[in-house]
Amino acid sequence: MSRSSVKFSLIRGSAERLSGRRASGSPRLADRGRQLALALGLAVALGSVSFPALAEAGSPAETAPVLNGEVQLPALDPVDTLPDLRDVKAGPKRKAAFLELMVPLVQAENARIQADRNWLVGIATRVNPLRHDEKRRLATLCNDYGVDYDGGAVPRELLARVNTVPLEMVVIQSVEESGWGTSRIARQSNNVFGMRCFSDGCGIAQQGTSRRFQVFDTVRDGVRAYLHNLNTHRAYAQLRRERNRLALQGKSISAERLIDTLHNYSTSPDYQSQLLGLLRTNGDLIRRHGVESGQAPAFSHRPV
Numbered sequence: 001m002s003r004s005s006v007k008f009s010l011i012r013g014s015a016e017r018l019s020g021r022r023a024s025g026s027p028r029l030a031d032r033g034r035q036l037a038l039a040l041g042l043a044v045a046l047g048s049v050s051f052p053a054l055a056e057a058g059s060p061a062e063t064a065p066v067l068n069g070e071v072q073l074p075a076l077d078p079v080d081t082l083p084d085l086r087d088v089k090a091g092p093k094r095k096a097a098f099l100e101l102m103v104p105l106v107q108a109e110n111a112r113i114q115a116d117r118n119w120l121v122g123i124a125t126r127v128n129p130l131r132h133d134e135k136r137r138l139a140t141l142c143n144d145y146g147v148d149y150d151g152g153a154v155p156r157e158l159l160a161r162v163n164t165v166p167l168e169m170v171v172i173q174s175v176e177e178s179g180w181g182t183s184r185i186a187r188q189s190n191n192v193f194g195m196r197c198f199s200d201g202c203g204i205a206q207q208g209t210s211r212r213f214q215v216f217d218t219v220r221d222g223v224r225a226y227l228h229n230l231n232t233h234r235a236y237a238q239l240r241r242e243r244n245r246l247a248l249q250g251k252s253i254s255a256e257r258l259i260d261t262l263h264n265y266s267t268s269p270d271y272q273s274q275l276l277g278l279l280r281t282n283g284d285l286i287r288r289h290g291v292e293s294g295q296a297p298a299f300s301h302r303p304v
Contacts, residue, residue, distance in 0.1 A: 082190055082219055085181040095285065098181045102171055102192070103289040105220045109227055110164040116141060117162045124154040146232045160244050161231045169255035170226070171286045172278050173265075189215040193226040194266075235264035255279055 083101070088094040120141070123134055130138065135151060138158075142149035147158045177194035178186035186192045189204045195214045197203040203212045216222040230236045239261040246253045259275045268274070 082181060082187050082192070084187060090180075094180055094182075095282070098175070099171065099286060099289040101181070101219065102174055102223075103167065103286065105223045106167055106170045107290065109220065109223050110167070110170075113162060113164050113227065113231075117159070117164075120154050120159055120162055124159065160240050163231065163240075163243060165227055165230055166253060166255040166258060167290050168279060168283050168286050169258050169275075170223070172255065172259075172275050172282065173226075175278055175282065176271075176275055185213050189213060190219045190222050191216055192219065192222055195222070195226060195229065236261070238263070255283070 083097070085094055085097055088097045119137075123130060123138070130153075138154060139149050139151075141162065142155065142158055145158055145161045147155050147161065149155060149158075174181075174192040177183075178192040181187075181192060185194065185204060185206065191204075191213050197212050197214045201212075203214045205212050214222075214225065216225065230239060239258055242257060242261050243253050246257060256276065256279065259272055259279070262272055262275070265271065
């Protein structure tokens with residue numbers, strides 16, 4: 001049996017078992033599970049990690065320009081419930097199933113951020129003054145990223161925030177925080193990054209503790225929230241400074257460099273060592289999935 005056929009059977013069987021368990025509780029969920037099984041199976045059988053949209057979600061052929069060329073955007077995420085990867089045998093098969101879900105979503109969100117950054121670089125480096133529509137868009141981005149805007153030029157703080165994060169680092173954190181997508185929090189909330197919430201009764205509770213975690217409608221929503229958190233929260237100001245410093249020096253902005261700044265992400269004293277250990281054993285695998293998905297392996301982080 002070919003590699004693609006093995007993957008097709010593996011993912012289809014997992015997703016069909018998932019839909020079968022839910023069929024007795026909700027016909028709509030059962031239909032959704034069957035749709036997911038078909039979409040996952042076709043994606044793997046065709047050798048693609050870009051998940052086809054099950055609902056109207058824009059053209060999968062849409063492209064976003066980046067400073068070093070064109071990046072093909074994967075189809076938007078149709079997965080509103082994370083497949084139960086506990087049904088997939090632990091090891092290479094489970095890793096492949098998880099990466100085939102996560103890598104295109106991370107790349108799509110990085111491409112979206114890069115498109116905004118390209119626009120900012122363009123208006124920040126040209127001679128002509130900003131038009132009214134450009135000022136409105138700039139004000140919107142400043143608001144989204146928590147940066148004050150006085151109506152003039154592009155704030156340097158905004159350029160420090162609107163930037164991508166290395167694919168390997170994003171995926172490795174999702175692996176660590178979700179156990180390759182198998183944790184209860186990840187399965188029940190599409191939260192694969194362990195992102196907390198703090199208001200009374202918010203999100204989903206962690207069993208045996210008072211901690212609560214955010215809930216997202218889709219896995220991609222969780223990826224977007226995670227990247228926005230790194231790019232805006234004061235706890236990750238060091239990450240943003242290091243990213244910009246490396247860019248100014250013309251050095252590679254690697255996952256290893258940025259992982260070293262994640263002191264505030266977890267209370268675990270060896271959290272960064274754990275991430276680096278996972279990166280050493282899985283970094284090449286993640287990069288291969290990134291290349292196979294048709295995406296550029298890295299984005300430009302050049303500052304202005």
